[in-house]
Amino acid sequence: MTVSWTQHRFSGGVLALDAANTVVLRGDPERSFDRFEYAAELPRFAAAATRFRAAELGARQLAVSDAEAILPTVLAIRETTDRLFRNAVRQGGVATVDVPEFLRACGDGLAGHDEHFGAPEKPFGDPGKPLALEVALAVSALSLMTADNLRRLRICPNCRWLFIDRSRNSSRLWCDMAVCGNRQKAKRHYRRQREEVSYV
Numbered sequence: 001m002t003v004s005w006t007q008h009r010f011s012g013g014v015l016a017l018d019a020a021n022t023v024v025l026r027g028d029p030e031r032s033f034d035r036f037e038y039a040a041e042l043p044r045f046a047a048a049a050t051r052f053r054a055a056e057l058g059a060r061q062l063a064v065s066d067a068e069a070i071l072p073t074v075l076a077i078r079e080t081t082d083r084l085f086r087n088a089v090r091q092g093g094v095a096t097v098d099v100p101e102f103l104r105a106c107g108d109g110l111a112g113h114d115e116h117f118g119a120p121e122k123p124f125g126d127p128g129k130p131l132a133l134e135v136a137l138a139v140s141a142l143s144l145m146t147a148d149n150l151r152r153l154r155i156c157p158n159c160r161w162l163f164i165d166r167s168r169n170s171s172r173l174w175c176d177m178a179v180c181g182n183r184q185k186a187k188r189h190y191r192r193q194r195e196e197v198s199y200v
């Protein structure tokens with residue numbers, strides 16, 4: 001079954017976390033699943049990310065030339081990104097042991113490409129030409145390594161996705177209030193009703 005790449009699936013705040021969040025319910029062997037199980041999802045993810053991450057990507061269009069060929073690199077960036085930043089939230093800082101593999105995976109994503117990043121008007125390079133997905137993932141992941149981003153990193157208590165909390169008072173609890181926030185509210189409501197019933 002193909003994945004429907006809705007806006008909710010881009011709740012991470014940055015492309016690298018959206019990619020990390022393509023594994024749902026990490027750490028739960030019975031319920032966890034991988035939306036990148038098939039390489040054919042990469043171009044579909046890239047097309048949706050072009051739209052939902054247009055601001056971060058400086059309106060560059062993401063491209064996948066050979067999905068099967070780049071899948072191992074994409075998965076290595078995704079897994080090392082998730083491990084490093086998930087541990088950073090849990091442990092209150094980046095663990096040096098998580099960094100070498102992360103940098104190697106990002107290096108593999110960048111190797112062999114000729115791009116320029118960080119210009120004020122062109123954060124991801126020339127918007128006139130397409131950008132390889134693995135390059136965009138690597139740059140997005142490396143860009144997370146700032147004190148401000150690390151301070152705003154969160155793990156959604158409902159679905160375990162990673163996200164950046166950009167709310168003014170840093171009080172966002174859910175990756176997506178409309179989805180995970182409401183599910184938790186519904187659960188609480190259901191529990192309350194059951195408790196009431198048990199007293200009748």
Ligand SMILES: [Zn+2]
Nearest residue numbers: 156159175180
């Ligand atoms: Zn969530």
